[in-house]
Amino acid sequence: xxxxxxxxxxxxxxxxxxxxxxxxxxxxxxxxxxxxxxxxxxxxxxxxxxxxxxxxxxxxxxxxxxxxxxxxxxxxxxxxxxxxxxxxxxxxxxxxxxxxxxxxxxxxxxxxxxxxxxxxxxxxxxxxxxxxxxxxxxxxxxxxxxxxxxxxxxxxxxxxxxxxxxxxxxxxxxxxxxxxxxxxxxxxxxxxxxxxxxxxxxxxxxxxxxxxxxxxxxxxxxxxxxxxxxxxxxxxxxxxxxxxxxxxxxxxxxxxxxxxxxxxxxxxxxxxxxxxxxxxxxxxxxxxxxxxxxxxxxxxxxxxxxxxxxxxxxxxxxxxxxxxxxxxxxxxxxxxxxxxxxxxxxxxxxxxxxxxxxxxxxxxxxxxxxxxxxxxxxxxxxxxxxxxxxxxxxxxxxxxxxxxxxxxxxxxxxxxxxxxxxxxxxxxxxxxxxxxxxxxxxxxxxxxxxxxxxxxxxxxxxxxxxxxxxxxxxxxxxxxxxxxxxxxxx
Ligand SMILES: *[C@@H]1O[C@H](CO)[C@@H](O)[C@H](O)[C@H]1NC(C)=O
Ligand SMILES: *[C@@H]1O[C@H](CO)[C@@H](O)[C@H](O)[C@H]1NC(C)=O
Ligand SMILES: *[C@@H]1O[C@H](CO)[C@@H](O)[C@H](O)[C@H]1NC(C)=O
Ligand SMILES: *[C@@H]1O[C@H](CO)[C@@H](O)[C@H](O)[C@H]1NC(C)=O
Numbered sequence: 001x002x003x004x005x006x007x008x009x010x011x012x013x014x015x016x017x018x019x020x021x022x023x024x025x026x027x028x029x030x031x032x033x034x035x036x037x038x039x040x041x042x043x044x045x046x047x048x049x050x051x052x053x054x055x056x057x058x059x060x061x062x063x064x065x066x067x068x069x070x071x072x073x074x075x076x077x078x079x080x081x082x083x084x085x086x087x088x089x090x091x092x093x094x095x096x097x098x099x100x101x102x103x104x105x106x107x108x109x110x111x112x113x114x115x116x117x118x119x120x121x122x123x124x125x126x127x128x129x130x131x132x133x134x135x136x137x138x139x140x141x142x143x144x145x146x147x148x149x150x151x152x153x154x155x156x157x158x159x160x161x162x163x164x165x166x167x168x169x170x171x172x173x174x175x176x177x178x179x180x181x182x183x184x185x186x187x188x189x190x191x192x193x194x195x196x197x198x199x200x201x202x203x204x205x206x207x208x209x210x211x212x213x214x215x216x217x218x219x220x221x222x223x224x225x226x227x228x229x230x231x232x233x234x235x236x237x238x239x240x241x242x243x244x245x246x247x248x249x250x251x252x253x254x255x256x257x258x259x260x261x262x263x264x265x266x267x268x269x270x271x272x273x274x275x276x277x278x279x280x281x282x283x284x285x286x287x288x289x290x291x292x293x294x295x296x297x298x299x300x301x302x303x304x305x306x307x308x309x310x311x312x313x314x315x316x317x318x319x320x321x322x323x324x325x326x327x328x329x330x331x332x333x334x335x336x337x338x339x340x341x342x343x344x345x346x347x348x349x350x351x352x353x354x355x356x357x358x359x360x361x362x363x364x365x366x367x368x369x370x371x372x373x374x375x376x377x378x379x380x381x382x383x384x385x386x387x388x389x390x391x392x393x394x395x396x397x398x399x400x401x402x403x404x405x406x407x408x409x410x411x412x413x414x415x416x417x418x419x420x421x422x423x424x425x426x427x428x429x430x431x432x433x434x435x436x437x438x439x440x441x442x443x444x445x446x447x448x449x450x451x452x453x454x455x456x457x458x459x460x461x462x463x464x465x466x467x468x469x470x471x472x473x474x475x476x477x478x479x480x481x482x483x484x485x486x487x488x489x490x
Contacts, residue, residue, distance in 0.1 A: 022046070025115050025127035031105050032134050032218075038091060039129050040099040041115035050120040054098040058084070060111040071098050083108070107133045107164065107189035135190045136218045137163025141225035143210065147309060148233040152178075152198045155205075156227055158212035159194040166191035167216035172224075173197060174208070203233035206262050234310035235261035239303050242316055246293045247324035253290035255316065257303035265305040273300040273315065293320055 024042045031037040043051055056069040069088050070078040077093055079085050087103045095117075102109060110133040116126040137160035146153050155177070160167035171179045177199030184192045197210060208229045215222040241255045259265045268286045270277060278296035282289045290297050298320035304313040 021125070021127055022049075023115055023117055023125050023127035025113075025129045027128075028130045028132060030132045030134055031109075032136075033107055034104055036101055036103045037105050037131065038099060038101050039113050039115070039131070040097075041127060042097055042099075043095065043117055043125075046119075049122055051095045051117055052120060053118045054095060055116050055118075056088075056098075056100055057114040057116055058082070058111060059114070060108070065114075069100050071095065105131075105133065107135065109133060110164075110189060133164055133189060134218050135162055135164040137161055137167045137190075137193070137214070137216050139167070139214045139223050139225070141212050141227060143227040143230050145230040145232060146201050148201050148203045148205075148231050150200050152200050154196045154198050155201055155229055155231075156197040156210050156212065157194065158197075158214065158225060159192065160214045160216060161192045162186055162188070162190035163193070163216050163218070164190045165217055167193045167214050169193055169195035170213050170215070171195070171197050172211040172213065173199075176200065177210075201229065201231040203231060203236075203260075203262070205229050206231040206233070232262045232309055235259045235265050235305035235307055235312035237303055237305050237312045237314040239301065239314050239316040242318060244319075245321070245325050246290070246297065246318050247321050248293055248295075250293040250324065251291065253293055253297075253318075255288040255290075255301060255303075257286040257288070257305065257314070259286065259305040259312070261305065261307045261309075261312070263307050263309075265307050268303060268305045271302045271304070273302060295320055 022044045024044050026040060029037055029039060039056070041054070041056075043054075053070065053072045055067055055071075058066045058068050060066075066082050067080050068082045068084045069090065070080070071090055071093055072078070073095055077090055079088060084102060087105075089101055089103075091097075091099045091101050098115060110131055112128050112130050114126050114128045116124055119125055139158075139160050141156065141158040143156045144154050146155055156171075158169050158171070160169060166183050169179075169181050171177070177197055179195055179197045181193055181195040184194075186192055195212065197212070199205075206229060209226055210229055211224050211226040213222045213224050236259070238258045239255055240258060241253075243253075246253050257268055257270070259268065270281075270283045270288045272278070277283065277288075278299065280290060280292050280294060280296055282291055286303070288301065288303075297318055300315050300317040302313055302315045304311055
């Protein structure tokens with residue numbers, strides 16, 4: 001209590017003395033419903049002024065004065081009939097400290113409380129405290145399921161019920177939308193704030209995040225609700241799989257009908273523009289398999305998908321040709337080549353791992369790893385440039401391409417940050433992912449070079465961690481080999 005009064009005194013000095021008032025009160029007090037609140041009052045330095053009586057007057061709104069407690073040194077305490085009767089008391093009945101306590105406060109107790117002295121000879125003197133009633137709002141938010149369209153509709157709602165003071169609602173959403181809020185005063189003095197977010201929902205907005213943020217004085221921090229937009233749309237349909245090579249007699253032609261819809265597509269149907277499907281095709285859900293290509297499939301196929309909102313369709317005209325294009329053999333060759341390539345690469349990786357282990361052993365004996373990369377000329381020759389990349393990059397880089405950023409990273413990070421370097425290069429030997437890259441090349445020799453070349457950086461990077469500052473001459477041997485052999489590619 002002593003501390004409180006000390007604190008109280010400091011506030012009073014700073015807030016009240018400047019106004020040269022002798023009746024000292026706190027300007028503002030906050031309370032939650034059902035709490036007790038103390039309204040303090042003191043007459044400072046009465047001097048020769050005679051204090052005769054003190055009253056507390058409540059004003060819910062400006063001008064509606066209601067006397068709720070009176071103290072007289074002779075007649076004692078009095079609590080006139082009011083909404084406070086039974087809930088209000090003097091904490092320490094005296095003219096010097098006529099503070100009151102109000103128990104079980106209600107939202108409707110919010111307002112101005114004036115501590116008013118009757119004095120002689122100067123007349124009435126007073127000080128006023130504002131009681132601010134607080135209430136934590138009940139917050140909630142929900143997305144509204146809508147149909148895609150060009151009109152703006154409410155796609156999400158957010159509300160803060162019965163807060164005091166009123167909450168503020170804002171929205172975080174990527175472009176195109178707008179929101180409004182309404183505040184409604186409740187009978188208990190709290191405020192309900194509701195906000196709606198409106199936009200013209202597109203099918204692409206389905207599943208997108210939208211957030212509302214509720215800020216209010218009683219909350220430690222703003223509360224954020226993140227929702228997913230729920231936009232429904234009729235199916236969009238796309239037919240894939242036609243390779244323009246439906247030659248008479250082909251047995252494995254396949255069309256696939258891809259659909260995108262919310263809610264999900266219920267039914268996919270295949271037809272032709274002329275009506276029924278030819279007898280040689282078989283439909284399996286969204287797939288249409290041509291068991292044997294003949295003139296009957298020289299037609300336009302239609303795929304139609306339906307969901308609860310509607311349907312979408314797409315069509316594809318197949319033209320049957322007499323003889324197959326020559327891609328068939330090449331494709332098969334490519335596949336076989338790819339398989340062989342994969343096997344060779346696996347062998348090389350195995351060999352590389354063995355080599356790597358050996359080198360590791362030798363470096364443990366004091367031989368340092370390669371720290372530096374091949375000299376600048378490597379960068380300018382296109383074939384050597386290829387060689388110095390991890391092999392899964394090799395095939396995708398064409399000769400006409402300028403030095404890629406990958407390349408410059410390679411050189412920079414090796415010098416500065418060995419650990420990053422390791423991360424960059426590790427995947428190449430590890431995933432051995434050559435088959436796809438391989439198909440494009442068809443060069444057993446090129447393969448050989450890239451695969452064996454992939455090992456040194458891997459190795460070097462590992463050593464860099466162990467012995468970062470070593471730069472022994474022996475190091476560049478494996479690199480030198482691939483470097484020297486480079487012209488063989490060209
Ligand atoms: C205050 O108390 C009343 C009855 O005791 C209860 O119904 C009400 O929920 C309480 N209000 C708060 C904000 O705790
Ligand atoms: C937002 O504005 C619309 C029309 O202007 C109105 O119908 C709706 O009630 C408002 N909603 C809110 C939460 O203010
Ligand atoms: C799809 O629709 C067709 C006709 O519209 C109907 O014959 C067929 O039974 C439907 N299939 C399913 C799985 O609903
Ligand atoms: C397929 O139809 C097109 C025109 O619709 C026609 O020009 C072409 O000769 C037809 N092909 C066969 C193999 O019937």
